[in-house]
Amino acid sequence: MLTPMLFSLQLYYAVTVLAFGKPFSNTGQQVQYRRCQEISIPMCKSIGYNMTQMPNQFNHQTQEEAGMEVHQFWPLVEINCSPDLRFFLCSMYTPICIADYPKPLPACRSVCERARAGCAPLMRQYGFEWPPNLDCDKLPVFGQPDQLCMDSNQTEQQQNNNAGSGFGSSSTVRPTGRRPPTLDHHSPSSRFACSCQCRAPFVPVASPDAQVGNVSHCTYPCRGLFMSSENHHFVTFWIGLWAVLCFMSTLVTVLTFLIDMHRFHYPERPIIFLSFCYLMVSGGYLIRLVVGHDPVACDGSAIRTGSSGSGPAAVCTVVFLLTYFFSMASSVWWVVLSLTWFLAAGLKWSNEAISSYSPYFHMFAWALPSVKTVAILALSAVDGDPISGICSVGNTDVSWLRWFVLGPLFAYLVLGVFFLMAGFVSLVRIHHIVKQQQGLSKIEKLEKLMVRIGIFSVLYTIPATILIGCYFYEQHYRVLWEMAITCQGPDCSLATGRAHHQPTKPEFSIAVLKYFMCLVVGITSGIWIWSPKTLDSWKRFCLRLCCCTPASRGDCRTIVGATTHGGKPLYVPTEAIIIKSHTDVSSGAGGASAGGYARHYPVNHL
DSSP: OOOHHHHHHHHHHHHHHHHHOSOBOTTSSBOOOOOOEEOOOGGGTTSSOOEEOSSOTTOOOSHHHHHHHHGGGHHHHHTTSOTTHHHHHHHHHSOBOOTTOOSOOOBOHHHHHHHHHHHHHHHHHTTOOOOGGGOGGGSOOTTOTTOOOBOOOHHHHHHHHHHTOOOSSTTSOOOOSSOOOOOOTTSHHHHHOSOOOOOTTSEEOSOTTOEETTEESEEOBSSOSSSOHHHHHHHHHHHHHHHHHHHHHHHHHHHHHHHOGGGOOTTTTHHHHHHHHHHHHHHHHHHHHHHOHHHHHEETTEEOOGGGSSOOOHHHHHHHIIIIIHHHHHHHHHHHHHHHHHHHHTSOOOHHHHHTTHHHHHHHHHHHHHHHHHHHHHTTOEEEOTTTOOEEESSSOHHHHIIIIIHHHHHHHHHHHHHHHHHHHHHHHHHHHHHHHSOHHHHHHHHHHHHHHHHHHHHHHHHHHHHHHHHHHHHHHHHHHHHHHHOOSTTHHHHHTOOTTSOSSOOHHHHHHHHHHHHHHHHHGGGGGOSHHHHHHHHHHHHHHHTTSGGGGGGEEEEEEEEOTTSOEEEEEGGGOOEEEOSOEEOTTTOOEEOSEEOOOOGGGO
């Protein structure tokens, strides 16, 4: 059905035809009737007319092409910055088509001016100008005799507003009764409104759940996204270098603990478990280096995602478990470490008292990452990283990155720093008390402890803070990076909320820094064992290994009265035997003397 406005236009046209005869072109030839088509663009349906013709004045050959461009203005239409905007835009991109009227029938200049007056100030607030192709001066003025145009029927608009009915056009738009939302170029509606395409290097897929920049059936490529092949090779080398160093450092730390477990007590024992976690994390990176980028992170030409339907491969799942689970567990052990320091320094708990709660520490440190890991697997949120080739979570979905990576890391860091600062303040206070009441030796031991705690805290908090900053940078700009590829055109910046000064791809240096910070804590965790005691522990361990082989017993002596658990004599190297005394000792019972005797070593010191 035609609106009264269109009926008036047709009546005016009918009178013109009756007065002057059939319409003719400028050449005097009778024009061909236009071929109209029904409007299929969702935003332009039910605006007062339902037929249009292509191409339009912007040379869009199909409604699909016109729809991609006109939907860029959907955020402004959605917030209702002007009740005339929707009708004006549709009159430009889907011009009205009347089968027996040959001339264009644009909107009147007053419609454009009202739309511009309502929306242009809001656009300038976010750094955008009114598009030049929508210049109001190019449109005819209402009442111009040689050019018909469409304008609002104010009487009809008021009637429709009062009656609560209308066609939804800008000339008959009713107030919604709710406060229009505030335009925010960071909100999803303003970023995702632009109708875009899955362009290369993104890969079209069959799954509707796969989405890149609000483009469905689209996913990340296996590799080559946002960087050149040379940069990709450098990232592989960079990750391999730090993964090997992290693996070696943490392996030495863990082995030192295993050969001398009695040396490491609470509150510093969580450092050992933190090192073990980074040993596993570096192992996951090394598996990726050995197996390769494609078998781990790729599903054909596309990156491996849970939405692809195939699910992660076994090697991808293993890498995910090693890198994600143990990285989260290391953060929890950092909180436990800070807590135990606070209990020891702030609340004056003894080592034995803290050790009694070790089962709860382990339950807390391993249960929290387990719950998150199971949830990620259940949600099919495991995906590959097209840059590093590591399977983790949040590489292609910003929501998963925020919930499972950025949020937990930030919470663990804040909680750990709180306990750390509280414990460190208590150590400073104790330092003043001991300095006044105790001897110099205790002061030196306390100062060494404070220095070691301070150094390790700095070496953890700085990389953790930088890593969180890298993740925050990534989640903030990733959608804009995606839409810089999927949404191309002169006016796409308005719909995507991307200003001209914002980056269209990630900084390569930040990506490299992120992978370095993922592994550097494992390297620095080894400083806790850098002491002469570590050398002594390894020396005793090597001596025990030396005397465990039958071939080496010629250089060993038997310890008097000492046997192994199997009842066999216990051997130690000759140079390790310490002569305590050569003084004759008289026996009270038999009067026999013993000239020189070997010291009896405790078994746990051999």
